[in-house]
Each structure stands twice: as structure tokens, then as C-alpha cells.
Amino acid sequence: MYDTILAIHNILRWVVVILGALAVLRAFIGWFGKQAWIPADRKIGSFFAMSVDIQLLVGLVLYLAFSPVGLKAFQNFDMGTVMGQSEIRFFAVEHAVFMLLAVVFAHLGTILPRKADKPNKKHRLAAIWLGLALLVILMGMPWARPLFPSFG
Numbered sequence: 001m002y003d004t005i006l007a008i009h010n011i012l013r014w015v016v017v018i019l020g021a022l023a024v025l026r027a028f029i030g031w032f033g034k035q036a037w038i039p040a041d042r043k044i045g046s047f048f049a050m051s052v053d054i055q056l057l058v059g060l061v062l063y064l065a066f067s068p069v070g071l072k073a074f075q076n077f078d079m080g081t082v083m084g085q086s087e088i089r090f091f092a093v094e095h096a097v098f099m100l101l102a103v104v105f106a107h108l109g110t111i112l113p114r115k116a117d118k119p120n121k122k123h124r125l126a127a128i129w130l131g132l133a134l135l136v137i138l139m140g141m142p143w144a145r146p147l148f149p150s151f152g
């Protein structure tokens with residue numbers, strides 16, 4: 001079960017990164033190209049935020065129930081060990097905090113453009129907040145881990 005959920009979390013990361021890259025690129029092109037704001041601009045941002053939400057849910061299941069380096073790390077080791085061992089600290093603290101920040105930024109990137117009045121401002125707000133979301137996702141990604149799950 002743990003392996004399956006970890007594999008889903010691994011694969012889903014590419015959905016998140018690809019949708020994020022498309023949404024950010026589109027927002028920057030719209031902003032600097034002074035383009036109109038069309039429904040596709042809103043949709044790509046929402047799809048990105050949705051993918052981050054799903055990844056958050058899968059991550060929480062890993063963190064709270066299955067992973068030895070999630071909540072279990074705090075039960076099995078003392079605080080000094082959790083914070084002192086870089087791999088444990090990375091998943092138990094850093095990865096979770098970076099990705100929670102990404103959830104907040106991605107949602108700001110969909111809510112704030114909706115409230116703005118001018119198309120250029122909508123693109124700018126989407127570019128900034130979705131861009132920040134993608135940035136913290138890339139920063140919080142465990143790049144030393146396999147890029148794809150290995151089955152078997």
C-alpha cells in the first residue's frame with residue numbers, strides 16, 4: 001500500500017510540474033504581450049491549483065499514515081535526530097512546509113486574478129502567484145529521489 005501511494009505521489013508530481021509550467025508561461029505571455037484574459041487563462045490556473053490540491057491529499061496520507069519519514073519520524077526518533085538527519089528533516093519538515101506554501105500560492109494565483117478588474121492585472125497576478133507556487137514546488141522537490149517510480 002505504502003509503495004503504491006508513493007508511486008502515485010511520484011507520478012502526480014509530473015502532472016503538477018507540467019500544468020504549473022503551462023499556467024505560468026501562459027500568464028507571463030499574457031502579461032508582457034498585453035493580451036486579453038480569456039476563459040482558458042482561468043482554466044489552466046485552476047487545473048494547476050487542483051493538481052496541487054490532489055498532491056497535497058496524497059502527500060498528507062503518506063505523511064500521516066505510511067511514511068517512516070513523516071509523522072512517524074517524530075514518534076520513533078527524538079527531535080534532535082529528526083532535525084539532525086538531513087533526509088528525515090527534509091520530508092518531516094521542509095518538504096511538507098514548502099508544499100503547503102505552494103498550495104496557498106497556487107490558490108492566490110487563481111483567486112486574485114478573478115478579483116482584478118483589468119486583463120493585464122489579471123495576467124500579472126496569475127504570473128506572480130502561480131510562478132511563486134511553481135518555484136517553491138521546484139525548491140521543495142526531493143530531486144535526489146527516483147524521477148519515476150520503479151515497479152517490481
Ligand code: HEM
Pocket residue numbers: 006007009010012013016052055056058059060062063066067068069070091095096099100102137141142145146148149
Ligand atoms: C505539489 C506538492 C508536492 C509534490 C510535487 C511532491 C513531490 C514528492 C515526490 C517527488 C516525492 C518522492 C517520491 C518517491 O520517492 O518516489 C515525495 C515524497 C513524499 N512527500 Fe511529497 N510532494 C508534494 C506535497 C506533499 C505534501 C503537502 C506532503 C505532506 C504534508 C508530502 C509528503 C511527502 C512524504 C511523506 C513523502 C514520502 C517520503 C518517503 O516515505 O520516502 N508531499 N513528494
